[in-house]
Amino acid sequence: MFATLPDLLRLLVVPVFAWAAIRDVRTRRLPNRLWPPLYLFGALLLIWEAVSLWPFAGFDGRVFLLRAAISLLFVAPLGYAFWYLGAFGGADAKAMIALAVIFPTFPAYEVGGLVFPLVDTDIGVFSLTVLTNTVLLGLAYPAGLALRNLVRGEVSSSMFLARPVATDSLPDRHGRLFEDPDGPTRSGLDLDALRMYLRWRGLTLAALRRDSDELRDPDSVGETFDPTDGGTHVGPRTDGGRAVDAGTDGSAGAPADLDDPWAAERFLDDIDHGAYGTDAATLRDGLDVVAREDRVLVSPGMPFVVPMAVGLLVSLTFGDALFALLGAVGLV
Template sequence: MFASVPDLLRLVAIPVLGWAAFSDIRTRRVPNRLWLPLAGLGVLLLVWDLITHLPPATFDDRLFLVQVGVSVLFVVPFSYLFWRLGGFGGADAKALIALALLLPTYPVYFLPSMALPLVEAPLGVFSFTVLTNTVVVAVVYPLAIGARNLLAGDIAPTMLFGRRVDVTDLPSEHGRLFETLDGYTRGGLDLDALRMYLRWRGSSFETLFGAPEALRDPATVDETFDPTDGRVDPPGVVTDGGMAHDAEATDHQNPSITVPDADVDVDAFDDPWAAEQFLDSIEGTAYGTTPETLRDGLELVSARERVWISPGIPFLVPMFVGLLLAFAYGDVLFGLLAALGLG
């Protein structure tokens, strides 16, 4: 027999999480509708398994209950708490919660010459193995970014955590700026917030690059538009924030924007770039953006040809790789520790 029916059904996590990771790479948005069916399947399969282990008459029965308890009572609240603290996004937390319900214990898949996974951690909580594998994969990513920057000659304090791009590529990039005109920063302008601002102004990146003085003067703000959520290509779907957005993806071209005289003192403006007006007029905080952060980012992008941005790697990508490793190999961290004689 290749595997039990519940374990075969648990393989559905691979295509679902794979599609979610692809969607997160392309748009940084994952529809909410993915997670409830996956969590519901997990609950059904958990009940199926519980029937065979209750009442707990053997050591294996008791161990199974402990493993389920750790997965449901630790991984689930940990995922929620880490999301609330800003450790990762809502989709990441929902994916981990769904996996904690779907994969509380190690599945077993029999091949002609072996059984997968190959390496099982002592506690045997599969969702925890997926989590630790994800962390291991995520740690490797900055090393790859640093190597890429080194080969490209982009040497900077941010070379392990960011990359340089042409400002003309920003309309389709994700992440946040890693610098201002004054130096490097980890709290730069979110590129989704930048797109929101330009859509609200009815302007475009071309105007920002070619005629920034047309946007610095808050008096040039006349008609404003739906800022959307800042994604590159906003469809009419409900995203992780729980809000539906219009399908229109193009910037409005606001004919009311005129270029001020060159001798205008932009420092005299009460609200340069209309940053406060923008943030006061929208719902939410535009990804934590402050007026100062928005102004610094706009000044940088309008003055430079290349800028440092965060890689913007979605956490769902290392999670998907960690899931594949968990099914095929098992616990990568425990395997590494065992190889070093520490496991």
């Protein structure tokens, strides 16, 4: 393999992103300590290349400055903007910023007479290529979910966005409920918020389903506990116990005139941080659903770091898929 030393060192990022993708799938959590070393690593490589091109008098130097500026001043802030608008999680934004710092320009690797990536772009901003490849890969996720539902015979209007699962399996799942008592909804209860609530009350989901009539009364709340952040890998388990029998309506006969059903407002007031944007009404609706239904619709969501890791690998080998597609139809 022939490449510059900075480009060879950049390949060290690939296993880091592979590890991050696997951890994100398993826990939906990435440690904050992961990102500062990557930012520093990218900054050192950027300085290394800048020094080699100093004083940027030639064409190559000016192009390098332009591409680095686009990556650092457009792609990196774009990651923050996506997080601010709610399109990204915090780790997704930090990962995108890391790629913008580490890969401002296209690397080049000559192997067996071929130069990778195979498809370059006129702009030449590699972090932008990783982003577009990531988006294209992300668009395949709803299609894959729909195909899975179709194979299982679970055909519905929401098959591209959610799938039915056993309610008792929710403690180990990620995503959000795709239904409330009135039917399908895109603003259902976040499953991390559900785990936070259960831990706050010291309950398992099975216990909540079994004794839902009693537990819906806010006066039933006794000692409360640390809700954690709702992750599956931290805090007490929220499964276990004996679930209600199939077909039992866990909310039947529950009082309808409670001031704060499920103590939802008390829970949100008591915790020292938010519950993933959950309000009291959403929490109550979600608890009513999981207390009553044996199977629920769940939108599993997609950890964006996963297609980002795959997109990085595709970008380093094939190159820019969108640019190749546009070229094939004569648009570039």
